[in-house]
Amino acid sequence: MDILGDFVYSLLKFNESLMHLTRYRAIPLLNYKRKQMAKKKSAKQSKAKTSVKKKGAKKVSYRKAATKKKPVKKPVKKTAAKKTTSNKSVINLDDKKKQAGRIAKGLAKKYPKAECALIHDSPFQLLVSTILSAQCTDERVNSVTPNLYKKYPSAFELAKAPQKSVEKIIHSLGFFRAKSTNIRKMAKSLVDEFDGEVPQTLEELTKLAGVGRKTANVVLGTAFEIPSGVVVDTHVKRICHLIGVTETKNPEIVERELMEIIPKKEWINWSHRLVHHGRQICIARRPKCQECPLIKNCNRTDLPELV
Numbered sequence: 117m118d119i120l121g122d123f124v125y126s127l128l129k130f131n132e133s134l135m136h137l138t139r140y141r142a143i144p145l146l147n148y149k150r151k152q153m154a155k156k157k158s159a160k161q162s163k164a165k166t167s168v169k170k171k172g173a174k175k176v177s178y179r180k181a182a183t184k185k186k187p188v189k190k191p192v193k194k195t196a197a198k199k200t201t202s203n204k205s206v207i208n209l210d211d212k213k214k215q216a217g218r219i220a221k222g223l224a225k226k227y228p229k230a231e232c233a234l235i236h237d238s239p240f241q242l243l244v245s246t247i248l249s250a251q252c253t254d255e256r257v258n259s260v261t262p263n264l265y266k267k268y269p270s271a272f273e274l275a276k277a278p279q280k281s282v283e284k285i286i287h288s289l290g291f292f293r294a295k296s297t298n299i300r301k302m303a304k305s306l307v308d309e310f311d312g313e314v315p316q317t318l319e320e321l322t323k324l325a326g327v328g329r330k331t332a333n334v335v336l337g338t339a340f341e342i343p344s345g346v347v348v349d350t351h352v353k354r355i356c357h358l359i360g361v362t363e364t365k366n367p368e369i370v371e372r373e374l375m376e377i378i379p380k381k382e383w384i385n386w387s388h389r390l391v392h393h394g395r396q397i398c399i400a401r402r403p404k405c406q407e408c409p410l411i412k413n414c415n416r417t418d419l420p421e422l423v
Contacts, residue, residue: 298326
């Protein structure tokens with residue numbers, strides 16, 4: 117009986133411990149796992165819903181875009197616009213030609229004997245002086261060149277001149293080292309290719325060291341009376357814009373425009389006379405407009421009204 121009682125007692129204890137385990141350990145664990153599984157299912161369902169919504173939105177936007185009608189462009193009449201602009205340019209060019217003709221007459225009356233401001237005795241000396249006048253005034257060049265031409269009167273002497281000797285003479289001019297190199301190279305080219313003589317074509321001149329289109333135009337027009345173009349220096353560029361015959365300040369474009377509106381016989385004198393006019397009357401910062409003989413034909417661009 118004792119053995120049977122002990123067995124029953126142990127069985128009851130085991131049942132008690134089993135009940136305790138299922139109540140406080142197993143059941144909460146099962147509930148936790150059930151909650152995790154429920155969360156995963158809800159997350160999957162929410163993702164599926166959002167993906168379906170996005171796909172639906174794309175389809176709707178695509179359909180809307182497909183249903184939109186393209187705007188119909190109205191045809192533009194290009195021919196009419198071209199005609200109006202061309203007519204204006206023709207009228208403007210004719211007016212400028214008439215204005216330039218009146219200005220040329222006024223300049224000829226005011227400066228009948230206008231000459232090149234650079235002092236020279238030969239085409240070679242004029243060529244050298246024009247190269248030296250870059251970024252420098254004519255007055256300063258004229259103060260230096262007598263000593264230079266006394267020591268090196270022609271291309272043969274200058275081609276053999278030492279660099280330091282030439283630099284010493286023209287030291288007061290701007291960029292004296294580069295200018296010394298250019299005039300020496302130019303003189304050597306004249307000796308080697310033209311027997312020391314200055315060529316009389318624009319193409320040959322512009323191949324020489326330190327010679328551009330402006331310098332070539334000065335030499336051809338002044339030394340040989342060949343109107344190869346219009347010389348555009350600071351005075352010519354400024355006064356032509358002030359008068360109103362040109363609108364740009366680019367020297368190359370200014371020259372092309374002047375060659376269209378000025379008679380070829382006036383190409384050389386136009387520049388010489390405007391240089392004198394710019395130094396005597398149409399001064400850069402204080403123009404004497406009330407004394408100017410060209411006032412009736414001048415637009416006075418960018419200047420205040422006369423009182």
